Amino acid sequence: MIYEIDLHNNKDKKFTIRDNKHQKFALLHLKREITVSKVSPVRLELEKFKTEQMNEAEVILYLTDIQEKEISTLLYEHKEEFETDKEPLGETICHKDDIIFNSERPYPPLLRRTAYPESPKSREALELHNKEILDLDVIRNVGKNEEVEITTQVILACNNGKSRMVGELRALNTYTVPDRYPKPKIQISLNQMSQAVYISTIDALKELQQNVVAPRA
Structure with missing residues (x-):
């Protein structure tokens, strides 16, 4: 034709x-009708989150694209739990830690116990430790008219030949109302740390320490 x-x-x-x-x-x-697929606002926010918040994150190489997407989505869904440069983590407003006695003044003799007898060597070590943490602004001098609670200071000998000052808090624990968020027992802590890669500790004299856990540990 x-x-x-x-x-x-x-x-x-x-x-x-x-x-x-x-x-x-x-x-x-x-x-001809051209259909343009609309990108959902959630997807736009997710891409923005990956670009801005996860730009310095390193993803394990053997993850598939689907697994990487699932991780990014999970982090985006819980992004409020993470700290950012513009939105640092704030304080918890639902609870305040406090030490509340189950007794009032005058306190029991166990709480008003005098200091332990100490040798001249221990007294010298106490004064040295007090001066160190006083210079670091960890503690301060108390005025004569200030009403404060004190705990008995004890000097412990360390294996390296040095000494360490600690507070005797066993009597205080006896007369303290249990906190809403009690500290975990040692066995629970060990179980939770069994898979830890780092263990962070904070010390008044040694500052913040972050130690790498050995593979066999």
Whole structure:
């Protein structure tokens, strides 16, 4: 079948079939609908989170694209739990740690016990430790008219030949109301740290220490 198309600049293009020049057919103009998929706001926020908050994060190489996407989505869903440069972690407002005695003044003799007898060597060590933490602004001198509670200071000998000052808190624990968030027992702490990679400790004299756990530990 032979088609002929009129190439003149007419308003509508025409074409004929075979030798019939009188019967012309018009070209049908169909409007092509282009569907543009909309990107959900959540996906945009997720991509923004990956670009801004996770730009310095290193992803394990053997993760598949699906696993990496699942991790990114999980972190995005819980992003409020993480600290950022613009939004640092704030304090907890639902609870305040406090030491509340289950007795009032005058306190029991166990809480008003005098200091342990100490040798001149122990007294010298106590004064040295007090001066160190006083210079570090960990403690301060108490005025004569200030009403404060004190704990008995004890000097413990360390294996390296040095000494360490600690407070005798066993009597205080006896007369203290249990806290809403009690400190975990040692066995619970050990179980929770069994898979730890780092153990962080904070000390008044040694500051913050972050130690790497040996593989066999």
